Amino acid sequence: xxxxxxxxxxxxxxxxxxxxxxxxxxxxxxxxxxxxxxxxxxxxxxxxxxxxxxxxxxxxxxxxxxxxxxxxxxxxxxxxxxxxxxxxxxxxxxxxxxxxxxxxxxxxxxxxxxxxxxxxxxxxxxxxxxxxxxxxxxxxxxxxxxxxxxxxxxxxxxxxxxxxxxxxxxxxxxxxxxxxxxxxxxxxxxxxxxxxxxxxxx
Amino acid sequence: xxxxxxxxxxxxxxxxxxxxxxxxxxxxxxxxxxxxxxxxxxxxxxxxxxxxxxxxxxxxxxxxxxxxxxxxxxxxxxxxxxxxxxxxxxxxxxxxxxxxxxxxxxxxxxxxxxxxxxxxxxxxxxxxxxxxxxxxxxxxxxxxxxxxxxxxxxxxxxxxxxxxxxxxxxxxxxxxxxxxxxxxxxxxxxxxxxxxxxxxxx
DNA sequence: AAAGCCGTATGACCGCAGTCATACGGCGGG
DNA sequence: CCCGCCGTATGACTGCGGTCATACGGCTTT
Numbered sequence: 186x187x188x189x190x191x192x193x194x195x196x197x198x199x200x201x202x203x204x205x206x207x208x209x210x211x212x213x214x215x216x217x218x219x220x221x222x223x224x225x226x227x228x229x230x231x232x233x234x235x236x237x238x239x240x241x242x243x244x245x246x247x248x249x250x251x252x253x254x255x256x257x258x259x260x261x262x263x264x265x266x267x268x269x270x271x272x273x274x275x276x277x278x279x280x281x282x283x284x285x286x287x288x289x290x291x292x293x294x295x296x297x298x299x300x301x302x303x304x305x306x307x308x309x310x311x312x313x314x315x316x317x318x319x320x321x322x323x324x325x326x327x328x329x330x331x332x333x334x335x336x337x338x339x340x341x342x343x344x345x346x347x348x349x350x351x352x353x354x355x356x357x358x359x360x361x362x363x364x365x366x367x368x369x370x371x372x373x374x375x376x377x378x379x380x381x382x383x384x385x386x387x
Numbered sequence: 388x389x390x391x392x393x394x395x396x397x398x399x400x401x402x403x404x405x406x407x408x409x410x411x412x413x414x415x416x417x418x419x420x421x422x423x424x425x426x427x428x429x430x431x432x433x434x435x436x437x438x439x440x441x442x443x444x445x446x447x448x449x450x451x452x453x454x455x456x457x458x459x460x461x462x463x464x465x466x467x468x469x470x471x472x473x474x475x476x477x478x479x480x481x482x483x484x485x486x487x488x489x490x491x492x493x494x495x496x497x498x499x500x501x502x503x504x505x506x507x508x509x510x511x512x513x514x515x516x517x518x519x520x521x522x523x524x525x526x527x528x529x530x531x532x533x534x535x536x537x538x539x540x541x542x543x544x545x546x547x548x549x550x551x552x553x554x555x556x557x558x559x560x561x562x563x564x565x566x567x568x569x570x571x572x573x574x575x576x577x578x579x580x581x582x583x584x585x586x587x588x589x
Numbered sequence: 590a591a592a593g594c595c596g597t598a599t600g601a602c603c604g605c606a607g608t609c610a611t612a613c614g615g616c617g618g619g
Numbered sequence: 620c621c622c623g624c625c626g627t628a629t630g631a632c633t634g635c636g637g638t639c640a641t642a643c644g645g646c647t648t649t
Contacts, residue, residue: 246535246536248512248516248519249515249518259511262504262505263509291500291501292497292501299465299494301504302464302493302500302504302507303464305507305511306464306465308511309461309462310450312511312514312515313451313514315518316521317449317452319521319559320559322605323605323606324606330448333448334440349627350625350626350627357522359607360626360628361607361628361629362606362607364628365606365628365629366606368629524607524635525635525636526636550597551596552596552597560637561637563598563636563637563638563639564635564637566599567599568636570598570599
């Protein structure tokens with residue numbers, strides 16, 4: 186089992202924290218199943234959970250991969266039953282928030298409601314930016330778009346949280362393609378890197 | 388100027404409707420600019436609005452393309468200033484909702500707050516499914532994923548709202564690639580179509 | 590009525606990223 | 620301690636989708 190580090194839970198609204206129950210799931214284990222009565226909303230402390238449905242042919246249709254620091258099944262708050270399956274892609278540590286209590290809190294705690302709305306809106310914003318990024322054809326364009334939108338400061342600097350392979354999946358590329366693209370962009374003085382930091386060169 | 392048809396505004400919470408002011412913008416016109424004080428949240432009745440930033444090199448970094456029936460700048464509710472530019476990609480008809488009034492409504496009208504949260508959560512859900520779709524390599528896989536996730540009923544039927552070219556952009560493909568893929572999938576009896584309807588064959 | 594635009598549709602060619610192979614270094618477990 | 624796994628890194632080849640070209644029909648505009 187992984188050990189959560191570097192506080193990914195900073196993003197969790199304060200009012201929600203006392204409701205959390207930590208859940209550990211092994212790779213391949215189910216978190217919930219489609220059709221099951223909604224009991225919780227989740228947050229990924231560490232690992233990854235795959236949300237999916239199964240087609241008649243038996244193929245798995247991926248709807249989302251929730252990684253570290255992300256909530257998932259937020260829409261379950263407005264539903265009686267889960268609309269998809271949640272399966273751990275790796276050994277994972279999650280926080281489960283009872284849906285009933287969260288719903289109640291949304292009705293009584295105006296500050297929390299505002300925070301929750303802001304959180305959803307921010308996530309939506311980022312998801313849309315990622316959509317535009319994935320629509321770009323060239324790997325180099327995606328890297329630059331990523332730095333332009335996610336990077337901080339004047340140099341659009343990004344501190345890589347995970348591995349380069351993780352970044353490759355975020356960008357919808359194979360790791361080989363990303364390694365090659367980064368090597369070329371460095372050669373051409375488009376991006377620079379220092380340790381785990383990646384940034385645009387002027 | 389386009390004429391809104393087929394009620395895309397069914398998705399707008401009832402409490403919000405009285406606040407709407409209709410705005411028409413010509414292609415290329417600005418809806419708001421980055422840094423400007425937030426005044427409104429928007430909804431697209433018809434047309435398309437491009438949200439973007441400009442890089443130092445002058446290139447436009449696309450963050451989102453809001454189409455018919457979509458809200459945009461929802462995150463502006465939690466901000467003092469717009470974080471990006473909004474420019475009409477085509478002649479468009481929008482609804483503008485004063486941010487201050489919407490914020491007030493969120494505090495006073497619990498039903499509306501619940502609806503707004505559900506609306507954001509649903510949009511997030513769809514955006515994530517689209518992300519997984521764009522990460523698929525083959526055009527055929529994207530078409531099938533689209534039908535599996537967006538299609539209704541046992542056949543996973545989708546009534547195409549716009550043109551095939553619109554669908555191509557939704558799927559992150561050129562229209563030529565989509566025409567070819569659809570032709571092949573029809574030949575291979577994977578998908579069928581009747582008029583504007585597209586569905587999976589068993 | 591003619592002209593022009595747009596969506597639909599298909600063919601030819603090319604280039605980029607995917608795939609497969611290979612190598613190396615660090616880290617953890619047996 | 621050594622082995623194996625994983626992340627990093629790069630090369631060679633292939634194939635899919637992008638690009639460009641072309642054609643046709645319906646609709647609007649002049």
